[in-house]
Amino acid sequence: MNYQTLKGFRDLLPEETELWLWMEGIIRDLMRRYGFGELRLPCVEATELFTRGIGEGTDVVGKEMYSFLDRSDPPLSISLRPEMTAGAARAYVQYSIAQQQSVTRWYYVGPAFRYEQPQAGRYRQHSQFGVELIGSPRPEAEAEVLGLANDLLRDLGLSNYRLKINSLGMPQERTEFRSALVEFLRERSAQLSEDSRRRMEQNPLRVLDSKEEEDIEATVDAPSILEFLGEESRGHFQMVQQLLTAAKIPFEVDSRLVRGLDYYTRTVFEFVGGDLGAQNTLIGGGRYDNLIEEIGGKPAPAIGFGCGLDRLILSVQAANSGPQSAATVDAYIVALDDDARRWAVETAATLRRAGASVEFDLLGRSMKAQMREANRKGAVRAIIIGSNEMAAKVAQVKEMEANEQSEVPFDQLTDLITGKGKKEI
RNA sequence: GAGGGUGUAGCUCAGUUGGUUAGAGCGCCAGGUUGUGGCCCUGGAGGCCGUGGGUUCAAAUCCCAUCACUCUCCCCA
Numbered sequence: 001m002n003y004q005t006l007k008g009f010r011d012l013l014p015e016e017t018e019l020w021l022w023m024e025g026i027i028r029d030l031m032r033r034y035g036f037g038e039l040r041l042p043c044v045e046a047t048e049l050f051t052r053g054i055g056e057g058t059d060v061v062g063k064e065m066y067s068f069l070d071r072s073d074p075p076l077s078i079s080l081r082p083e084m085t086a087g088a089a090r091a092y093v094q095y096s097i098a099q100q101q102s103v104t105r106w107y108y109v110g111p112a113f114r115y116e117q118p119q120a121g122r123y124r125q126h127s128q129f130g131v132e133l134i135g136s137p138r139p140e141a142e143a144e145v146l147g148l149a150n151d152l153l154r155d156l157g158l159s160n161y162r163l164k165i166n167s168l169g170m171p172q173e174r175t176e177f178r179s180a181l182v183e184f185l186r187e188r189s190a191q192l193s194e195d196s197r198r199r200m201e202q203n204p205l206r207v208l209d210s211k212e213e214e215d216i217e218a219t220v221d222a223p224s225i226l227e228f229l230g231e232e233s234r235g236h237f238q239m240v241q242q243l244l245t246a247a248k249i250p251f252e253v254d255s256r257l258v259r260g261l262d263y264y265t266r267t268v269f270e271f272v273g274g275d276l277g278a279q280n281t282l283i284g285g286g287r288y289d290n291l292i293e294e295i296g297g298k299p300a301p302a303i304g305f306g307c308g309l310d311r312l313i314l315s316v317q318a319a320n321s322g323p324q325s326a327a328t329v330d331a332y333i334v335a336l337d338d339d340a341r342r343w344a345v346e347t348a349a350t351l352r353r354a355g356a357s358v359e360f361d362l363l364g365r366s367m368k369a370q371m372r373e374a375n376r377k378g379a380v381r382a383i384i385i386g387s388n389e390m391a392a393k394v395a396q397v398k399e400m401e402a403n404e405q406s407e408v409p410f411d412q413l414t415d416l417i418t419g420k421g422k423k424e425i
Numbered sequence: 426g427a428g429g430g431u432g433u434a435g436c437u438c439a440g441u442u443g444g445u446u447a448g449a450g451c452g453c454c455a456g457g458u459u460g461u462g463g464c465c466c467u468g469g470a471g472g473c474c475g476u477g478g479g480u481u482c483a484a485a486u487c488c489c490a491u492c493a494c495u496c497u498c499c500c501c502a
Contacts, residue, residue, distance in 0.1 A: 004493085059500045063426090083502080112502075117426090119496060128502060195499065211498085260501060281502060308502025336460060367460055375462035386460055400462070 008116070008124025019313060022323040024109060026155050027129055034148045036105040036131055041087040043111060047077040053086035053295050055262025057202065064114040080113035083306055085263070085288070086295070088132045093297035103135040109309070120314075121279035127309040130285070137289065137301035139236055142267050143243035145303050149271060149283050150249050156312065157321030160274040161282060163250065166257035167237040167266050168205075169229045171290070177228035178204055184222050191218040208256040224255040233266055240267055259284060263291040267303065275318035276311055283307040331417050332374035333360040336367055336386035343385055347413065356417045375400060383413070 005011060012020060031038070047067050054061050066080035081087055088106055091097075097104050109129045118124060131148065133141050146163065153161055168174055185192065185200050185207060192200070193212040200207060207215060208222060229237065244251050251269075259268045268286030276282075285305025293299040316322050331351065335344040341364075348358045359377060361370045367384075374382045384396040384405075395413060398405040408416055 007493090064500075114501075116500070117498095118494095119498095122501070126502060130502090198499095206500090278497065279501070284502060306502055311502060334461080366455090368462080369455085371462040373462085379462095382462075384461070388460085396461090398461070403462090405461085 006124070008118035010123065010125075018327065019316065019322055020309070023156065023309065023312060023316065027107075027109065027152065030148060030152055030155060031107050031131075034105070034144070036107040036148075039088060039091065039106040039108045039132075040110070041081070041084060041091065041108060043081055043113075044078050045081055045087055045090065047079040049086050049090055049295065050079055050082060053089060053263060053291060054083070058260055058262055060114065060260060064116050066113045066115055082114050083112050083261075084108050084110070084128060084130055085132060085261075085291070085304055085306070088130075088304075089288075089291050089295055089297070089302070092132075092134055092292060092300070093295060098135070098298060098300055101135070103133070105131070105133055107131045112306075119279065120277040121308070121311045123310060128306050129309055129312075130304060130306040132302060132304035134292070134300055134302040136303075139239035139243055141301075141303050142240045142287070143247055145285070145305060146244060146249060146251075146269060147247055149285075149305060149307070152307070153271065153282070156316055158273070158312075158315050158319050160315070160319065161271050162252065162274075163269060163271050164254040164257050165240070165244075165251050165267065165269040166225070166254055167229060167233060167240075168225060168258070168264055168268055168286070169233045170265055173228050173230055173233060174225070177223065177225045180223045180228070181205065181208075185219075188218045203258075205258040209258055226253075226255050236266055259286060263288040263294065265289045269305070273311065273315045275315050279311065281308070282311050282315065328357065329359050329374075329377045329379040330356040330381070331358050332370070332377060332379035332382050333358065334367060334370040334374065334382050334384045335360065336384075339387065339390055340385040343390060347383070347410075351414060351417050354414050354418045356414075358417075381417075383417075 028038075047065070050065065051061050056062065060082050065082055067077055068079070069075035070078050088108065092104065107130065110127065111125050112128045113125050115124060116122065131145060133145050146165075150163065169177065182200065182204050185196075185204060189197055189200065191214060192207065193210065193215050196207045196210050196212065196215045199210070205225075208219060210216065210219075226234075226237075241251070241253070257268060257270060259270075264286040266287045266289070269284070270281050271283040272280045273282045274280070283305050285303070287301070287303040289301040290299070292302060333344040333348060335341040341360075344360045348360055351358045359379070361373065363369075365373075371382060379400055381400055382398045384398060389395055393410045394407045395410060396405055397408045397413075397416065
């Protein structure tokens with residue numbers, strides 16, 4: 001085999017697709033109940049949208065973007081979307097949505113791309129579901145979004161996960177905290193890991209959620225962002241917690257929770273799964289009250305999250321949740337000679353038009369092989385046709401599970417297979 | 426960008442201190458008398474032992490390189 005999928009990309013074969021369709025069905029039903037409308041965005045946007053929106057210094061745009069020059073003159077730098085919030089914000093501004101409605105509820109499902117080393121639960125093309133709730137600065141918006149995220153995991157049959165929340169404050173609050181933190185870290189830089197000494201310069205908040213033992217020890221007494229929140233931010237965060245408690249959504253405050261995108265303000269959160277390896281963030285998001293303005297719109301408060309569907313699939317598999325019944329075949333037609341095969345083609349067409357799922361042999365195989373195939377496909381029944389049946393215009397219909405066979409006149413077949421003529425005892 | 430692990434049949438894997446035609450289970454195909462699936466039995470197809478070099482009388486096995494996959498760090502969904 002010469003060709004294979006590129007590193008970090010993968011195929012989904014029909015067997016696996018079934019699980020995805022099930023999950024997407026649950027998502028769409030949930031979105032209907034919460035009143036969110038589906039947004040479909042291009043996979044490619046101007047690179048600048050992401051650098052402006054997500055932040056030049058973040059890893060996501062700094063080293064993980066799939067960027068290309070297109071063929072226009074002068075060439076335009078375009079990028080595969082690394083996430084969808086920036087695109088959603090762009091659309092919000094582009095179509096002046098703010099003029100049309102005061103609160104906007106959008107969701108999306110689709111692929112996102114990041115050029116990283118693949119590992120368990122992390123791919124260069126991954127599938128993301130996310131919501132954006134735009135227009136409300138109030139903590140009720142947090143409750144709404146966290147509530148639906150929680151419902152999603154519950155609807156998928158998952159229970160092994162935790163919700164962590166934090167507040168990053170508004171930009172000026174964060175700046176103050178940041179300088180206090182840097183000062184603290186400088187004094188202890190000798191105790192920090194090599195990675196963290198580098199982080200100290202680029203993104204000091206990251207040092208706080210380092211996994212290195214030495215970093216954890218060195219930062220036990222580090223200042224907390226929560227101490228730097230002003231009256232308003234503090235009140236907002238307290239209100240969020242009260243609402244979550246009222247809604248009976250379990251959570252824990254983690255003052256070290258930091259997120260990798262620059263646009264977050266105040267509330268940030270993460271749902272982490274226990275069944276995954278190192279890449280255990282199932283859902284990550286937060287409030288981004290400045291993003292819309294940042295990309296050229298009128299200021300609009302907003303909150304949203306991204307949810308990794310690939311990781312959700314892994315969790316569902318680990319939890320042994322998922323759809324209970326596989327696709328079924330209503331009838332498998334077993335034809336014994338050429339005459340019967342012609343009849344099979346014709347009858348399959350009729351039954352399918354009537355709504356039944358029907359299959360038959362395409363290889364001219366023996367009866368035994370056809371019966372085996374019917375069994376393997378999980379057919380509810382086999383319709384067996386030979387020369388005798390053709391002459392008498394009567395089919396042998398065998399209920400596979402019960403192993404019971406009966407004769408059914410041709411003109412009663414459709415009603416039987418589609419269940420219309422069926423009379424339960 | 427850094428570090429570990431693994432490459433043998435479609436899949437999951439055995440393969441002894443280097444030794445002759447490379448194995449199992451599952452899956453696939455065909456049979457087990459006339460036109461009936463599952464269970465069982467029999468047979469069959471299917472392998473450049475990841476690739477290239479080296480050591481040796483002899484390499485799936487030892488050495489080197491290389492590629493791929495995988496896990497971890499960084500970072501994130």
